Amino acid sequence: MLEMFTITELTKLFNALPGAVAQGLIWGIMAIGVYITYRVLDIADLTVDGSLGTGGAVCIMLMLTGHNVWVSMLGALLAGMLAGMVTGILHTFMGIPAILSGILTQLGLYSVNLKIMGKANQAINVDKFDLLVSLRFIRGVPIYKNTILLVAVIVVILIAILYWFFGTELGCSLRATGCNDKMARAQGINAGFNRVLGLMLSNGLVAFSGALLSQYQGFADVNMGRGAIVIGLAAVIIGEAVFGKIFHNFALKLLSVALGSIVYYLVYQAVIWRGIDTDLLKILSAVVVAIFLAIPYWKSRYFTKPVKKGGNK
């Protein structure tokens, strides 16, 4: 098997792996945001395709205007939360179905992102600005500057915060809202408010991930979020497929999403390495996610034993 590839080709792959891990981790934060809406709140939120770019745009523009990197990332987080709030209000206050609300916000954000940046693309120079992460910080930098390590620490901190939050009274009520809306309302939980809150939390994380991503690649682009929801879902699904049997704790489930994202980017990197046309990557992702989403349905439809109908009443 190995003889098929020359040593230089293999070296090329191995050289690309750390970058894939770093990218996977950064996208993993976005995927955790997707997990909160898709799995916890039971909403497929398409806002993320827009809010990822918003995060990137806000972060880069703040940095270019002389703000500190942490302030810039906080700005991105808040902008994402605002985007989530818009979707939430469209959904709860205006009664628009969740999917459509997300699509509307996403479309609107395209203009917003263009206006924030003033053009479709804004680059930031890693030598002139004090970036937190960059593809240049993967090798040959002091350990505390290493992007993989830094993002890994951020992911762990975020998971810890989310684990704490979803264990609080408010967090529990949010989980109940996603699980059984009727029960939640009967128990005095403001389901509408919780949905808005969940969407804000999710899109805040997505935008934060966008802020890291734009620093990592050295630019923010109006199209950087295109298809983000599919990558997020892929990470959620891969994480569940690979680690679902062993990870039951909520924190570990979030971790499995981040790991799922890394797996996604490793596979992505391998696909590029094998010389497959990168134009085809998006359809490949879409097909894989579609199949994984179909599996629970197929299982229930074709692989369950018929249940005895009737009985006593």
Add this chain to the structure above:
Amino acid sequence: MLEIKGISKTFNVGTVNEKQALNHLSLTLNDGDFCTIIGGNGAGKSTMLNAIAGVWPVDEGQILIDGQDVTKLPEHKRAKFLGRVFQDPMNGTAASMGIEENLALALRRGSRRTLRPGIRSQERKLYRDLLSKLGLGLETRLTSKVGLLSGGQRQALTLLMATLERPKLLLLDEHTAALDPKTARKVLDLTQEFVEEQNLTALMVTHNMKDAIAMGNRLIMMHEGRIIYDVSGEEKKKLTVDDLLKKFSEVSGEEFANDRMMLAN
């Protein structure tokens, strides 16, 4: 305790499916009344309970709980006053959450959800004690997901959740209709026990006339969105199923058109 003043509700206004579900309905419950509700299909029994719970706004009329006008309050705010158990056992609990988590959610009904821990360790003892009273063996399964429980277990748990934080009014919407006879009996016994123990005011919709007669101190019969018969005290105790059927055809001018109710006897 509960005062309903002339409420009406029409669904699907202006369509071929237009249906007046409640027609200037009025009802006053005294403190400690345990009132059973019977009536044919589409009589408005569940609709009345949903109107009280605030699932949607009523078209006209007023609803007062303990003297407070709740007509304009949204569902989640009225929940402070109400304990509710639904017909479908899936509706009353959160399946993906543990038994203790569900109970903890119910314990906080009516209070603000803060950033304090969702469940405290000292609560667990309370839950264990209460669950053991159900006699279903749930007290050893505090962290089990509710989705793993049977319909009867879930309904008993929902009942416990509805009364955990004493409600001013308990709303039971055919809460044993989806259970097998033995389990239904068990849940009804628990209902009786809970209501008596806490001296609750309760409304119970049932399709079983015998239960409607045997339980509670008051019985109302509904037809076409209003109350056509209201009986309580000694008079109720003497009722028979035949009396009820006769009463129904007398007041409504129709035969009792509910197969389920006839078969249940």
